[in-house]
Amino acid sequence: MRFIPLLLLQFLAIPLFAQQTSSGPHGGLRPFGSDAELLSYFRKMRDEQERARLATDSAYRRYVAELAKCSSDSIPAHRSSLPATTQSADAVIGGRTIDSGNQPQSLVSVVVPELGLKTTTGADGRYQIVIPAESLQTSRRLTVRALRIGFNAAVRTVTVGRRDAVELNLRLCGGAALALEQVVVVGAAAAVTVDGVGLKSEQITNTQHAGVDEGGIVKVHGDHLVILRRGRLFTVAIGGSDLTPSAAVNAFGPDVDPTGTWYDELLVSGNKVVVIGYSYDRGGTEVGVFNIDARGRLDYVATYELRSNDYYSDRNYASRLIGTKLIFYAPLYLWNDVDNPLAALPAVRRWYRDGHDTTFKRIAPAPRIYRSPGQLNGDDIALHTVTICDLAQTSLGCQATVIVGPSGRVFYVSPRAVYVWTSAWTRSGKDDQDGMLYRMPLDGSTPSALGVAGSPVDQFSFLESDDGRLNVLVRSEAYGDAMWLPEWATGDVALLRVPITAFGDGDDRAPWWQYRRLPTPTDGDDYAFHNRFVGEYLLYGLGSGWGRPRRDSATVFAVRWAGAGNGAVSALRLAHGVDRIEQMGGDAVVVGADSDDLHFTGIRLTGAPVLAQRYTMAGASQGETRSHGFFYRVDGADTGVLGLPVSQAGRPGYRQLIDGSAGVLFLRNQGQRFQPLGVLRTRAKETNDQCLASCVDWYGNARPLFLRGRVFALLGYEVVEGTITGDSIQEVRRISFAPAKQTVAR
Numbered sequence: 001m002r003f004i005p006l007l008l009l010q011f012l013a014i015p016l017f018a019q020q021t022s023s024g025p026h027g028g029l030r031p032f033g034s035d036a037e038l039l040s041y042f043r044k045m046r047d048e049q050e051r052a053r054l055a056t057d058s059a060y061r062r063y064v065a066e067l068a069k070c071s072s073d074s075i076p077a078h079r080s081s082l083p084a085t086t087q088s089a090d091a092v093i094g095g096r097t098i099d100s101g102n103q104p105q106s107l108v109s110v111v112v113p114e115l116g117l118k119t120t121t122g123a124d125g126r127y128q129i130v131i132p133a134e135s136l137q138t139s140r141r142l143t144v145r146a147l148r149i150g151f152n153a154a155v156r157t158v159t160v161g162r163r164d165a166v167e168l169n170l171r172l173c174g175g176a177a178l179a180l181e182q183v184v185v186v187g188a189a190a191a192v193t194v195d196g197v198g199l200k201s202e203q204i205t206n207t208q209h210a211g212v213d214e215g216g217i218v219k220v221h222g223d224h225l226v227i228l229r230r231g232r233l234f235t236v237a238i239g240g241s242d243l244t245p246s247a248a249v250n251a252f253g254p255d256v257d258p259t260g261t262w263y264d265e266l267l268v269s270g271n272k273v274v275v276i277g278y279s280y281d282r283g284g285t286e287v288g289v290f291n292i293d294a295r296g297r298l299d300y301v302a303t304y305e306l307r308s309n310d311y312y313s314d315r316n317y318a319s320r321l322i323g324t325k326l327i328f329y330a331p332l333y334l335w336n337d338v339d340n341p342l343a344a345l346p347a348v349r350r351w352y353r354d355g356h357d358t359t360f361k362r363i364a365p366a367p368r369i370y371r372s373p374g375q376l377n378g379d380d381i382a383l384h385t386v387t388i389c390d391l392a393q394t395s396l397g398c399q400a401t402v403i404v405g406p407s408g409r410v411f412y413v414s415p416r417a418v419y420v421w422t423s424a425w426t427r428s429g430k431d432d433q434d435g436m437l438y439r440m441p442l443d444g445s446t447p448s449a450l451g452v453a454g455s456p457v458d459q460f461s462f463l464e465s466d467d468g469r470l471n472v473l474v475r476s477e478a479y480g481d482a483m484w485l486p487e488w489a490t491g492d493v494a495l496l497r498v499p500i501t502a503f504g505d506g507d508d509r510a511p512w513w514q515y516r517r518l519p520t521p522t523d524g525d526d527y528a529f530h531n532r533f534v535g536e537y538l539l540y541g542l543g544s545g546w547g548r549p550r551r552d553s554a555t556v557f558a559v560r561w562a563g564a565g566n567g568a569v570s571a572l573r574l575a576h577g578v579d580r581i582e583q584m585g586g587d588a589v590v591v592g593a594d595s596d597d598l599h600f601t602g603i604r605l606t607g608a609p610v611l612a613q614r615y616t617m618a619g620a621s622q623g624e625t626r627s628h629g630f631f632y633r634v635d636g637a638d639t640g641v642l643g644l645p646v647s648q649a650g651r652p653g654y655r656q657l658i659d660g661s662a663g664v665l666f667l668r669n670q671g672q673r674f675q676p677l678g679v680l681r682t683r684a685k686e687t688n689d690q691c692l693a694s695c696v697d698w699y700g701n702a703r704p705l706f707l708r709g710r711v712f713a714l715l716g717y718e719v720v721e722g723t724i725t726g727d728s729i730q731e732v733r734r735i736s737f738a739p740a741k742q743t744v745a746r
Contacts, residue, residue, distance in 0.1 A: 027505050028446030029370040029403075029438070035342060038366050041404075042341045045376060067152065070100045070173035077158050078167040089133035089162045095169040096125040097146050097154070105172055108148045115142070136162045146170040204705050206582070206631045208459060211415050215265025215276050215319035215328075216628050217699050218714055220707065224296040226273055227714065227737070228266040229701060231258060231693035233273065234737045235296035236719055238707065243721055245737040246296035250692070251275045252288055253303045256351055258693030261286065264312070265699065267321045269391040273298065274326060276319045277694070278310050285311060285318075285330050287389070289396060303351040304396050306387060307344070307360060309333050312698065313481040315458040315626070320413045322442065324392040327418060329411040331482070332383035345369070346385045346400040363387065364400040370447055372405045372422075373506030374434055382407040384420050386440055401447060403438050408480035410456045414464035417441045421472070423455045423480065437472075439503045450502055451509030455480060457489040460581075460627075463533040464500075471561055472496045473531050473538060474515075487545045489529045493518040495538060495561060519569060523554045523577075532581035534588040536562040537605050541578030541590070549593035549621055549651075554578050556590050556601075558609035570609040574601055579622060582630050584669060585640055587612070591630075593621040596649050600642075600667060600674060615667060615674035623647040623661030624700040632669075633706040639670045641724065643704020643713070646679065660684070661702040664713035666722070666729050677729040680713035680720040689717070689739055 032038040082092065097108040104125025111118045115135055121127045131142070139161035146154040151172040158166055207214050219226045223239030224246060235246040251263040252275075260281030267274045275288040285308045289301040308330035311318040319328040332344055347360035364385070384405055389398040405422035412419045423435040435452045454474035456462060458481045461473040476491030494515040502510070521529070521542045528545030531538065541556040554577045558570040576592035576599035588603045598620040602613040623629070623645030632642045645661035663681035667674050705712040711729065713720045717738035722729040 028448045029373070029505055032366040032369050032371065034366050038341065038369060041371060045381075048375075066100070067173050070171060074156070075169040075171060077156070079158075080165045080167075082163045082165050086163070089136075091131040091133075091136060091160045091162060091164040091166070092128060093131065093142075093144060093158065093160065093166045093168055094126070094128035095167050097121050097127065097148075097170045097172060098125060099151070099172050105148060105151075108146050108170075108172065110170070111145050111147070112142050113145060131160055133162050136160065139164075144168055144170070146172060148172060202707070204631070204703075204707055206628050208627070209413075209415055211322065212413055213267060213321040214317040214628070215267050215321075216317070216703075217266060217701065218703055218705070219266055219268040219273075221268050221271075221273070221292050221296075222294055224292075225705070225712075225714075225719070226266065226268055226292065228263065228275060229717070230689060230691045230695055230697070231261075231263050232739060233266075233275065233290065233298055235292070235298060236735065236737055237296055238710070238712075243719065243733055243735050245735055247298050248737065248739055249290070249298045249300065251277070252286075252693065253300055253351060256286075256303050257281070261693050262312075262696075262698060263288075263694040265317060265319050267319060267326065268292070269321055269324050269326070272301075272391050274319075274391065276328060278308075278312065279305070280310070284308050285328070287326075287396065302396070304398075305349050305351060306330065306363075306398075307332065307347045308385065310483075312483055313458070313486070314484050315460075315486050316411060316481045317459075318411075321391075322413075322415065324390060325442070326389040326391050327386065327413060327442075329384070329386050329418075329420070331407065331409060332385055333407060334381040334383065344383065346383065346387065346402060348398055363398050364402045368400065369402040369404065370438075372403070372436060373449060373451070374436060376404070376406060380407050380424050381405075382409070382422075384409055384422060384438070386418050386420065388442075401440055403447070403449075405436055405438075406434075408455060408482070408485075410458060410461065410481045412456075412459045412462040414462075415442075416464060419462060419464075419470070421452065421456055421480075436506060437470075437503075439470075439500070448503035449506030450498065450504070451506060452496065453510070453515070454478065454492070454494065455489075457481070457529055457531060458486045460530075460532045463538075465562065467562070468500050469497050470500060471533065471538070473518075473540060475529070487528050491520075493520050493540070495559060497561070516567070518559060519557055519571065521555060521557070528577075528579070530578050530581055532583070532588070533561075534581070534583045535586055535605055536560060537588070537609065539581050539588055539590070539603070541574075541581075543577040543579035543592055545579070545625070549577065549579075549595055552576070552594045554592065556581070556603070558588075558603065558605070568608070572603065572609060572611055574611075575599060575614070576601070579625070580627075580630060580644075582627075582632065582642075584632050584642065585634055585638055587638075587672070589632075589642065589669075591622065591644065593649075598622065598646060598649075602669065602672060602674065604672060612672040613669075613674050615676060617646065617665060617676070619649045620646045620665075621649055621651045623664075623702055626700050629700055629703065631704045631706060638672060639668075641677070641706070641711075642667050642669065643706070643711075645700075645702035645704070645715075660716045663715065664702060664704045664720075666704070666711070666724070668724075668727075675727060677724060677727065678722075680715075680722045680729065680731060682715040682718055682720075683734070684716055684718050684736065684738070687738065 097105045108121040110127045154170040225236040227234040237244045252258045261279040263277040265276040273290040277286045285306040287304040291299045311330040346364040347362045349358045349360045384403040387400045406424040408423040410421045418440040420438045437452045440447045455478040463471045475489045478489035528543040531540035538559040560568040580591035590601045598617040600615045604612040634640045646665045663679040666677040703714040720734040721732045
């Protein structure tokens with residue numbers, strides 16, 4: 001469930017890149033030929049899982065026995081007095097740290113927690129800690145703890161008095177040290193042309209790629225805004241100089257029980273409005289279809305339910321729209337369904353007005369289900385499902401492509417293909433090298449795959465560039481973009497650049513020299529990592545994410561991945577954290593808050609990256625963390641206006657689910673100088689909107705909107721229009737489209 005508190009998973013630091021080889025592509029992935037072949041595959045996997053479980057149980061029992069023997073075989077402490085020639089009254093604890101084979105262990109942290117004393121062992125495993133005399137008014141018992149990754153902690157207690165010399169050897173049990181490998185930094189790239197920032201007048205969503213729309217909370221149809229909020233659809237007339245509420249309907253069908261359903265994303269194609277949601281009550285993705293006419297009237301057509309698990313990501317979007325093709329991703333986990341995989345395969349059914357439901361119909365025949373090239377862990381299997389529906393058809397016609405792989409995933413859509421990067425959620429050692437990257441062309445041709453290491457953080461870690469390559473920023477300890485996992489990506493950082501032609505049947509792996517090792521951020525805790533490709537640069541750094549703003553400074557790294565000077569890395573020190581990286585014409589803007597203020601730093605990317613400008617909004621923080629909360633209107637080569645929802649100072653990111661934004665800030669960018677134009681603020685007071693479903697704004701509720709020369713701020717149930725005159729923005733009018741109070745029989 002989306003409200004379950006996040007578990008802070010802790011994993012061992014694993015080397016990111018092994019020296020792998022690639023012998024070139026060998027066609028595409030191999031599909032299953034029949035349901036019988038599919039069942040045989042899963043039965044074999046189930047049998048292998050059982051054998052692995054038994055072997056693991058046996059190995060675990062041996063491990064526990066050896067650990068108990070090692071732990072009980074403690075080495076006696078020897079106490080003596082310091083030489084008489086020593087004038088100090090301090091005491092000394094020292095000795096060696098060894099493993100179960102009596103081999104010395106270096107780089108072991110040895111601590112005395114009661115006194116906050118700490119040291120690290122040398123190459124010979126020896127350590128020494130001086131206990132100050134003032135801490136030993138009388139003899140006392142102290143804890144000595146030895147810690148090293150890969151071993152259980154060794155903990156001993158000793159009694160120490162003034163001038164004591166205690167020899168205490170510590171045995172570490174239960175593991176082996178991790179060898180960190182070096183990575184050769186190699187790479188060359190041809191100049192590329194990436195998506196420009198010129199946007200059509202109807203584009204109001206801050207999308208990753210021009211021409212690839214993303215499911216959001218507000219879209220445009222003709223002379224109307226279409227808005228999705230708290231389980232309802234609204235239209236607002238904006239033709240000419242109009243700003244008038246037009247229509248409001250439930251975002252679900254008249255006979256659909258919305259209990260336990262989140263209605264998250266909205267897309268518009270032709271005269272169809274599509275609402276994407278997930279129902280915990282029915283256990284699947286819901287696609288609601290509505291017709292919309294030129295007057296903004298909405299008529300319910302149908303609801304389709306697709307078998308899936310929850311697609312939610314705090315950064316990514318489940319759906320995309322290219323032309324009339326609706327594309328969405330959803331996982332199907334097989335933790336409990338391996339024995340009967342056919343019952344868990346992607347299927348769709350239509351929900352009728354009279355409330356009866358029809359039988360699910362499969363939309364992924366065996367020839368459209370592709371096996372993983374590698375061995376899978378039976379406890380960590382998912383059917384990664386990409387469904388494409390043609391909205392030009394009268395009835396929603398959908399076809400699914402399925403990849404059988406481990407559960408961790410990141411979903412990315414370029415104008416030419418869908419990519420899914422899979423990796424195990426629980427992994428160590430060799431498993432860290434066993435990720436798989438799948439490519440599904442939008443022209444319907446055979447999917448292909450490439451073995452990879454590590455994992456991207458979110459969709460912004462990807463860029464399919466026009467030079468025929470895929471560029472991906474990866475971290476060694478990232479586990480996909482499901483739910484809030486992007487906020488916890490840590491470990492080594494590298495840039496993978498591979499030619500599209502390298503994708504094949506998945507037997508080959510990206511060679512080590514196609515990973516370029518990059519600097520790892522070191523700004524305190526490794527939380528809320530953000531990354532973005534902007535022009536010929538990749539930028540990344542650490543922010544505050546869903547927590548309270550707390551970084552008074554941070555480093556943003558700018559990596560030249562293409563063009564002249566390819567490979568150069570610039571480290572730019574900021575007076576704030578990196579909570580948002582956005583494209584701003586040919587340059588970039590980094591947004592971040594400290595405990596008091598909200599900062600915007602412009603980075604010039606022509607030539608060597610430099611900090612070109614900064615604006616500080618006192619007493620403020622971001623009102624939205626999602627990418628759609630930002631928009632930049634291009635007015636010229638180096639001029640434009642950006643908008644961003646803002647809130648009060650120091651507000652934690654998670655409060656966006658509870659509190660609305662105070663307003664939308666507008667900044668002019670001209671000649672690489674920020675000029676504040678002002679804020680269009682909300683006046684709405686919290687009222688009971690009789691919400692029936694989806695009563696949390698998981699995707700936010702505030703957006704800057706630039707449309708046909710007009711400027712709007714969507715703020716909850718308000719739309720505020722402003723006009724930019726000279727150096728300021730002034731409110732022109734505002735409307736509320738909040739639903740009228742009503743009595744609902746349940």
